[in-house]
Amino acid sequence: MLALEDVTFAYVGTPYTYRLTMTAPAGEVTAVRGASGAGKSTLLDLIAGFLVPTSGLIRVDGRTINALPPEQRPVSIQFQSETLFEQLSAGRNVALGLPRPDTARVAAALTEVGLPDVGSQLAATLSGGQKQRVALARTLLRDKPVLLLDEPFSALDDETRAATRALVQQLTRKHKWATVLVTHHDDDIAAIADRTYVLENGALRAG
Numbered sequence: 780m781l782a783l784e785d786v787t788f789a790y791v792g793t794p795y796t797y798r799l800t801m802t803a804p805a806g807e808v809t810a811v812r813g814a815s816g817a818g819k820s821t822l823l824d825l826i827a828g829f830l831v832p833t834s835g836l837i838r839v840d841g842r843t844i845n846a847l848p849p850e851q852r853p854v855s856i857q858f859q860s861e862t863l864f865e866q867l868s869a870g871r872n873v874a875l876g877l878p879r880p881d882t883a884r885v886a887a888a889l890t891e892v893g894l895p896d897v898g899s900q901l902a903a904t905l906s907g908g909q910k911q912r913v914a915l916a917r918t919l920l921r922d923k924p925v926l927l928l929d930e931p932f933s934a935l936d937d938e939t940r941a942a943t944r945a946l947v948q949q950l951t952r953k954h955k956w957a958t959v960l961v962t963h964h965d966d967d968i969a970a971i972a973d974r975t976y977v978l979e980n981g982a983l984r985a986g
Contacts, residue, residue: 786835870898876920
């Protein structure tokens with residue numbers, strides 16, 4: 780489970796302060812809805828460790844992670860752009876989630892996301908939906924309990940979007956991830972969210 784307990788944050792030189800409290804249980808998709816500029820990316824950056832809160836606690840499974848640098852946090856993050864290295868094969872992109880090469884695990888992860896035959900293809904040749912699935916396969920191998928999703932479906936067509944949302948929900952249930960989805964698309968929330976928060980005026984409320 781991911782929990783933010785009375786977390787506050789303010790950008791240097793601004794009087795505006797975020798005050799954030801939320802819970803994201805394992806095995807569920809927790810959606811955070813908010814208008815552009817409301818602070819959804821700030822929320823994810825605090826959880827991921829790219830920003831440091833002024834006060835309050837960020838916990839994963841009861842462990843406080845405030846002092847951990849991003850690379851040591853039990854968190855994976857996936858953006859709207861798939862952050863793949865397009866000059867590498869799909870398989871090599873997935874393998875970046877491992878401390879050492881493991882062809883069998885890479886193949887198993889690609890099969891789990893429905894792409895058993897694309898391991899040798901260059902990432903540049905894949906469709907947008909396939910790239911998102913490759914990124915999810917890499918997340919599988921990272922084996923982190925928290926998955927952060929920053930508008931990951933926005934660039935996909937309707938059919939691919941629906942399939943990718945369903946896959947995220949399936950993997951969240953199966954691997955007991957605490958998945959946090961930030962979006963301003965109500966259809967994404969209606970399709971897969973178990974609980975919803977609204978980020979408005981710097982604060983989270985149940986939505």
